[in-house]
Amino acid sequence: MLISLTDIRKTYDMGPVQVTALAGVTLGIEEGDYVAIMGPSGSGKSTLMNVIGCLDTPSAGSYKLKQREIAQMDDDALAEIRNGEIGFIFQTFNLLPRTDAVENVELPLVYSGISRAERRRRAEKALQIVGLGERMHHKPNEMSGGQRQRVAIARALVNEPSIVLADEPTGNLDSKTGEEIMNLIDDLHAKGNTIILVTHEEELAERASRVLRLRDGVVVSDERNAGSTFTPPGGAGKERSSSPEIQPGA
Numbered sequence: 001m002l003i004s005l006t007d008i009r010k011t012y013d014m015g016p017v018q019v020t021a022l023a024g025v026t027l028g029i030e031e032g033d034y035v036a037i038m039g040p041s042g043s044g045k046s047t048l049m050n051v052i053g054c055l056d057t058p059s060a061g062s063y064k065l066k067q068r069e070i071a072q073m074d075d076d077a078l079a080e081i082r083n084g085e086i087g088f089i090f091q092t093f094n095l096l097p098r099t100d101a102v103e104n105v106e107l108p109l110v111y112s113g114i115s116r117a118e119r120r121r122r123a124e125k126a127l128q129i130v131g132l133g134e135r136m137h138h139k140p141n142e143m144s145g146g147q148r149q150r151v152a153i154a155r156a157l158v159n160e161p162s163i164v165l166a167d168e169p170t171g172n173l174d175s176k177t178g179e180e181i182m183n184l185i186d187d188l189h190a191k192g193n194t195i196i197l198v199t200h201e202e203e204l205a206e207r208a209s210r211v212l213r214l215r216d217g218v219v220v221s222d223e224r225n226a227g228s229t230f231t232p233p234g235g236a237g238k239e240r241s242s243s244p245e246i247q248p249g250a
């Protein structure tokens, strides 16, 4: 099991009141799975993503990533796990504004001890994979929303993460551009990456292999989509790719 969450709870202290964002989440995610997380606003989707992505620690419970207990790690240890294992794609792209595409993509590698030349080589390769080989030196304000999200996807891939987390990745895009971005995410899955996608659109969730529904900080349903192509690691059946050059996560 790649991810193993057991009775994960998260409460926020808001002065005299406590807000419960996660009220006991237990779930496992296998390597290579494609999971959509749905649920109404405030149901805990982003909090769950932040815990899985090691951006935040739970108040209680156990989180094992590749059999390592993460729940009580300090910030430095979490940052190290994050850099090595997680790729993030956000609704708002979260690119550095005055930094060109290739430098944005290199960022996750800066603290990894990889040489400058190798960082550049990997970033250029990731940008080629997302179809931005001709836009290496454009800054975010010189690109369309779809191109910015492609840069963010290249940045998410550059450290060959075990998990790609996408929180409403098409929320700020028109439907045609959103479709292109979803096709790219589907391709990543087809190449063996583990994908966790937060969305409120049923149509997007249908593309995943499995749909988790949250309500009030708990999982209220967990179902495999009909026709899911997911097969456990080592199995066959991942044949939906149209971009054979995308490499699976480490």
Ligand SMILES: Nc1ncnc2c1ncn2[C@@H]1O[C@H](COP(=O)(O)OP(=O)(O)O)[C@@H](O)[C@H]1O
Pocket: 012, 014, 019, 020, 021, 039, 040, 041, 042, 043, 044, 045, 046, 047, 048
């Ligand atoms: N940093 C925070 N401080 C206080 N309360 C928070 C914080 N983040 C989230 N919450 C609360 O936790 C609950 C779940 O939020 P969130 O995970 O953002 O839900 P979703 O992404 O499903 O909309 C909400 O009630 C929200 O107000």
Ligand SMILES: [Mg+2]
Pocket: 045, 046, 047
């Ligand atoms: Mg949210």
